[in-house]
Amino acid sequence: MKVLILGGDGYLGWPTAMSLSARGHDVWVVDNYLRRKTAVETASEALLNAPLLDERAAIFKAETGNGIKVTIGDLCDRSVLDNIFTIFKPDVVIHYAEQPSAPYSMMNYETARLTFDNNLQTTFNVIWAVLQHAPECHIIKLGTMGEYGTPNIDIEEGWIDIEHKGRSGKFLYPRAAGSLYHTTKVLDTDLLWFYVRTYGLKVSDLMQGPVYGFATAETDISDKLLPHFHYDDIFGTVVNRFLVQAVAGVPLTVYGKGGQTRGYLNIQDTLQCVELAMNNPVDAGELRILNQFTETFSVNELAEKIQAVGNVLNLNVEVKAIENPRKELEDHYYNPIHSGLNELGLKPHYMTDQVIAGMLNKVLEYKDRIDVSKILPRVKWS
């Protein structure tokens, strides 16, 4: 298939590009290096500094013989997608091209506005590029489990049947996210749903939980093919941050009571899920929403798991609760359904002790690059 990957420089975009190229697809990636710029701007250097896209694509080609086309461009500018769609009518667009940091979106007006404009304008332009150049193209959009927030009822997969005063209807599941970043994805879903039902687009919206790890079949070829790996408070997700804290010999910092429960997945399962969505396209006029994670943990459970494995590796891991910089429930009901991807054939890679040990050992190779001053929260919600 002809696959266009937006946000191809990112933590998930790049491994996805390699994986699909290795499986024989014709892959084209676009990125404007926004993550690199925001990381520099906030002094949030990644643990692993991935080479630029052209260089990585050349390394991947040399190592495997598989090509990846690269365009550097800002997707808020309509012409970038127009130019690509005119010569490469993709069968699938995988849309990762969003500013994905919740703390970054909550720093100040400028970072909030950048997040808001970038994420919504990019989604808007993806919709219109497909409408005008390739209406049969399947859009696979990365949403987030964070769109739902932590409601007091079971979280269904995107849709809910509501019985109300003796009548019933099917609706988009109501969402209430915990950061502006997550809220932009709520808005993305609303916008996609409007264009799907009005013009018959084909969209899969993958509500993904926090991803951990960095090892995929292709990153194992060379460390130069590893994705960005952030452990700072702004761009590092909780598991990756805990791994680095364990290796650095500083306490794992739990925000507040640590009862915040979320659905997590291994980066290998992100690749699997996206491929499963791609190989099982939706009908015209269908917005398919899939909850993309494999198991749920509270923050305390994550800290305990990483502490236990770290201690086997003689890392003497401590856990410390700190004031929660976010505004979120620290103890709540959480029962999200996630059967859709399993039904499509997902074979989960669970967070076993062996998996945790593998990640800790990889981080240990880069221990001298860790700057522990980057880990404590710099951004508060209030």
Next chain:
Amino acid sequence: MKVLILGGDGYLGWPTAMSLSARGHDVWVVDNYLRRKTAVETASEALLNAPLLDERAAIFKAETGNGIKVTIGDLCDRSVLDNIFTIFKPDVVIHYAEQPSAPYSMMNYETARLTFDNNLQTTFNVIWAVLQHAPECHIIKLGTMGEYGTPNIDIEEGWIDIEHKGRSGKFLYPRAAGSLYHTTKVLDTDLLWFYVRTYGLKVSDLMQGPVYGFATAETDISDKLLPHFHYDDIFGTVVNRFLVQAVAGVPLTVYGKGGQTRGYLNIQDTLQCVELAMNNPVDAGELRILNQFTETFSVNELAEKIQAVGNVLNLNVEVKAIENPRKELEDHYYNPIHSGLNELGLKPHYMTDQVIAGMLNKVLEYKDRIDVSKILPRVKWS
């Protein structure tokens, strides 16, 4: 009170400004004349050509002694609100500043993008201006009944209690609008709700139905104080369009089966509702949603009412069904609750035969300005 009105040149913004100024409030209006520009661009000249804002404010001052401050500026530019808020810390912001035409938002990429960027960026900037300069300020945002679409269950006022698998929760009512314009208001509400619950803003979101008429206590002073009055297919709402068709001697054009039912209100009741919301502010951290209309009619019922009154005035009104340019249900369940504004004290002006006759007689004064070529639909949803 110090009242800042955004979109003060508009069909509703200008009468609101006069009304609140006449009641002794300190009123400042902002507009970028977007409606005038889009009307020229689409050859949709208004029946009544309102003078520019400075001139209207001068006429109003001369006639009544009441002042209205005027700023011409684009609210997508952060500095416009910063400058105003620095010297005029409003108690209330009334936010009408959106591109409000559904057909305009559905014409092509450029008009869709303008609608999307203008409406969302303006709301974003209003939120931040209030957060940073006047956190106690009450934001009164004009939403639309169109946010809800036409669901198969009763439409509550913004919020719904959902019972699901033995548990329950309160949620924003799920919405599914029928045009991109209406969808931008769905997104506005989602965005406002995020900032309300996170930072304790005070917001009233008024889900307004289509407004008709032009006569208010202040427009009765001079025709130069009348608001824009559009009757074309792009900017004219259905009642105003039918009034002009009746006067022009062309058939009232019903889109499709004409069973589309909506909640309508007289322009005088828009002024009442906004003032009631203003005089009954919400608490910090509250998003109050009120459904703002006084009675529901199907399109066929509206056509019949206007036909009947028109015939009493010897206008020989015909009604003609034409192909529906929109994608919408033409026969549907519709039971929206609208008790909130009544509880605050709304005294409705219903669409009586006398009211219809008054509107027809006013339009008759301007009959020679009607261009019937502007009335048939130029924009299709497909």
